[in-house]
Amino acid sequence: MSREYAKNVQGLPERLRQNRKMRGLTQAELGAKAGIAAASVSHFETGQRAPSVASLVRLADALELSTDTLLGRGSANSTMRVDPIFLRASRSSAKTLDLVKKVTEALMDESQEK
Template sequence: MPDEPLPSVIFQQRLRKAREIRGWSQSDLATNAGMPSSSIAHFETGTRKPSFDTLRRLANALDMTTDFLLGRVENPGLAEAGDPLYRDVGKLTGSDREIARDFLKLLAERNAAKKGE
């Protein structure tokens, strides 16, 4: 596929997109991943490439799979199965699951309202 971006370019784009989905600055992501914020800037501009361990740390901090960050899947929602929150909610039954769903919906609506301000 001649017009397909290079894997390193895909990673730059996906890392920025994942960070923005979380509503984080580069500094926020760096703090959550336990690395200097300058590293995030280097990864997003393509001046540095992450090691395997760093890639894993970024994915864990973002609660997304490395497959999304590397461009192997298109939808970050496909990372849900790897998300600890998703796994924990999956263990609930009955009314506890409904309470969790309602609470998550409330948080999502609150977050959307903040972005709309």
């Protein structure tokens, strides 16, 4: 394992745990989505083991994050907490995205009026 990878893996357990919990997933559910054993996810979250690059990519894909974000190398904007529903919406058609934007704006306007 390279020094750079080892250095970046140091904060990985907590980032992995936070992102999994933010998405309402159990370790078993994340493992299933990523094609990784739940025990391995547990080991990664406790820092007992560091994931291989292939496992890191699978975890990032399952969490809909970049590997840079999991490694703590992303910009401040990329590590902001974003609800997974907005991540899904951002990948929708232009028509769906426009509808989500209008509904969100209406809800925000309503909450500011109160």
